[in-house]
Amino acid sequence: MARASKREEIAQAALEQFRTRGFNATGISDITSAAGAPKGSFYNHFASKEDSALEALERYAAGLRFDMLDAAGQPPLERLRAHFAFLGADTVDSGFARGCLVGNFGAEVADHSEEIRSAVRRGFQQWAAHIARVLTEAQEAGEVGAGLDVRATALFVLSAWEGALIAARADKSSAPIDAFFQLVFDVLLR
Template sequence: MCSPAIECRAREASGMGRASKREEIAEAAFRQFHKRGFNATGINDITKAAGVPKGSFYNHFSSKEESALEALSRYADTLRFDLLTTPDLPPLERLRAHFEYLSRDTVDNGFVRGCLVGNFGAEIADHSEEIRAAAKQGFDTWAHRLSAVLAEAQATGDLDGSLDTETTALFILSAWEGTLIAARVDKSPAPVDAFFELVFERILR
C-alpha cells in the first residue's frame, strides 16, 4: 500500500544520543526487506547495512523471521494514517490525501519497493504462519481505518449511503495493492493515475 518514504521511529538512545544496536539492526532490516524482499535479504545484508558484526544480530533477534515481524510493525508507522483524521478536512479529502502521500512516495522512489505488507504476503505467507498473520492484521487494520472514513463521508452526505463501507474499503485497499504491482512492472505512474481516476472520480462520487 503503499510505499512511503521511510520515517524512522524515535530511536532508542544511549548516553551520547547514539541509536542502540538493536535499533540500528531493526532499522537496517526494515530498509533491506523493503528494498530487496524477504528471501533476497540475508542476515549479512542486514548487519552490513547496520554496520555491526553478524553476531550482533542474534543478540537481539532470534531469527530473520522475527526481524521481519518487527519490520512490518515499523512499516505501519510510515503509512501516515494521521492524514485520515486531519481536523477540519472533509472525509473524502482526507482519504485522497492519504493515498496521494503514498503515491508520491511510490513515484519518487522509482516504483521499486511497493508495499511491505503486500510484498511479504505474496512472498512468504504460505511459508510462515506468523508473518501471514501479521500481514493479515496489517491489512485488516488498514481497511478498518479506510472504512471509518467512508462511514464519515456517508454521515456528512458526501458518499452514497447504500455503499457497504467495509466492502468498499477492502476493494480500495486491494486496488491499491494491485496498483503498486502494476506500477513496479510498468515503471510509470499510469497505474497510479488510473487508481485515482476510478476510485475518486467514479466509485466515490
Template sequence: MPKPTLREALLDAGCEQLHAGGYAATGVAAIAAAAHAPKGSFYNHFRSKEALAVEALGRYGDSRRLDLLTDPGVAPLQRIRDHLEHLRSDLAAHAYRRGCMYGNFAAEGPAGAPAVTVAVSAALERWRTLLADTIRDAQRAAEIGGDVDADAAAQLIVDAWEGAALRAKTVGNSTPIDNVTELVFNRILSVG
C-alpha cells in the same frame, strides 16, 4: 542526540533491505552488513529474521500515515485523498520500484514465516477498517452516496491499491496508481 543502538541500526537496515529486496531474498548477513555489524550480533538483538521482519512491518505501518484518515479537522473525502496521495508520494520517492512492503510480503507469502503473514494480514485489516470508517464519515457528510457499502468499498480500495503498487514496480511509473486513484474517486466513492 544519543548514538543509535546496534539494535536500531539493525532494524533500520532490516527495514530498508527487506523493503527493497523482499523477505525471501534478504538474509541476515545482508542486514548485518548494511548495519555495519557482525552477523553474529544480529541474534543478540532479534530472535530471527522473522522477528525483525514483524518489527519492520510495524515501523513501515507508522510511515503509512493512517492518521490522515482520522483527522477531524479535514473533510472525510479529503482525508482519503490526502492519505492516498501520501502513499503515492512514497512510491514515487523510490521511482515506483519498491512497492508497498505489505503487498510485497503478501505476494511472497513466506511459508516459513507465519508471524510475517499474520502481521501483514493485521496491518491490511487495520487499513481497511480505518478506510471503511472514513467512508462512513463521508456518507454522513453527504460527500459519498449512501448506497456505497463502506466495508466492501474499503476492501476494494486496499486490494486495488496493493495490486497497483505491485504493477507500478513492473512498469516503473505511476500509471497503475493513477488508474486506481481515478477509479476510487470517480466511481467507487462518487456521490450517488
C-alpha cells in the same frame, strides 16, 4: 562509555532491505552491512530473520500515517486521497523500488510463515478498518451515497491500492497509480 546498541539501526535497515529486496532475497548480512553492524550482532537483537520481519511490518504500519486519515477539519475523501497520495509519492520517489511491505510480504511469504501471514492479515484488517471509518464519515457528510457498502468498499480500495503498487513497480511508471486515483475518487466514490 559503552557503545550504543545498534538495535535501532539494524531494525531500520531490515525494514529498508525487506521493502526493496523482499523477504527471501534479504540475507542477515544485507541487513547488518546496511546498518554498519557486525553480522553476529543481529542475533543479539532478533531471534531470527522472521522475527525482524515481524518488527519491520510493525514499523512499516506505523509509517502508514493513519493519523492523516483521522485529521479533523478536512473533508473525509480529501483525507483518504491525501493518505494514498503520501504513500504513492514514496513509491514514485524511490524510482518504483519500494512497494508496500504488507502487500509484498502477503504475496511472498504468506504461505511459508504462519506468523508473517497473521501479521499481514492483521495489517490489512487494521488498514481496511481505518479506510472504512473515513468512508463512514464521508457517508455521514453526504460525500458518498448512503447505499455504499463501506466495509466491502474499504477492502476493495485497499486491494486496488496494493495491486496498483505492484503493477507500477513492474511498469516503472505511475500509470497504475494514476488509474487508482482516477477510478476510486472520480468514479467509485463520486
